[in-house]
Amino acid sequence: MENASKALIIAGAILLAILIISLGIMIYSQASNAINNGGMSDAQTTAFNQKFTKYQGHQKGSTVRTLVQEVMSNNHNEQASEETYITVEGVVQLNAPSSGTTSPQPAWGGLQNTKTYNVAFEYTNGRVSKITITAI
Numbered sequence: 001m002e003n004a005s006k007a008l009i010i011a012g013a014i015l016l017a018i019l020i021i022s023l024g025i026m027i028y029s030q031a032s033n034a035i036n037n038g039g040m041s042d043a044q045t046t047a048f049n050q051k052f053t054k055y056q057g058h059q060k061g062s063t064v065r066t067l068v069q070e071v072m073s074n075n076h077n078e079q080a081s082e083e084t085y086i087t088v089e090g091v092v093q094l095n096a097p098s099s100g101t102t103s104p105q106p107a108w109g110g111l112q113n114t115k116t117y118n119v120a121f122e123y124t125n126g127r128v129s130k131i132t133i134t135a136i
Helices: 001-034 044-055 061-076
Strands: 057-060 087-090 116-124 127-135
Touching: 044 061, 044 127, 057 061, 061 116, 061 127
Parallel strands: 087 127
Antiparallel strands: 057 116, 116 127
């Protein structure tokens, strides 16, 4: 009888150890996913990208201006960090802030509302990080 009770205690201790190890692995995997995603979940990343990817492809100049305004709003947001900051290159560029301003000012580079432009994206960790605008 004593041997049976000791066997049950040992079996319970083993199950408890397995439970603790499994919990540690689960916490570690969630933490590593958060680090790899920069703290954004898949849903947050998708929502972030959708603000910009709707402008992908061939767009008129007026639509490109709207995109640049959206990027400036994102970059000026207090919550914007290096991970969510978006650079714009090509026909339109976001220059460094001028003296007396807190946000970058766009250099339109001859952007015309009636012309068509190609808007392409580059991604870092699944998020839009760079937008290239070229004239067609």
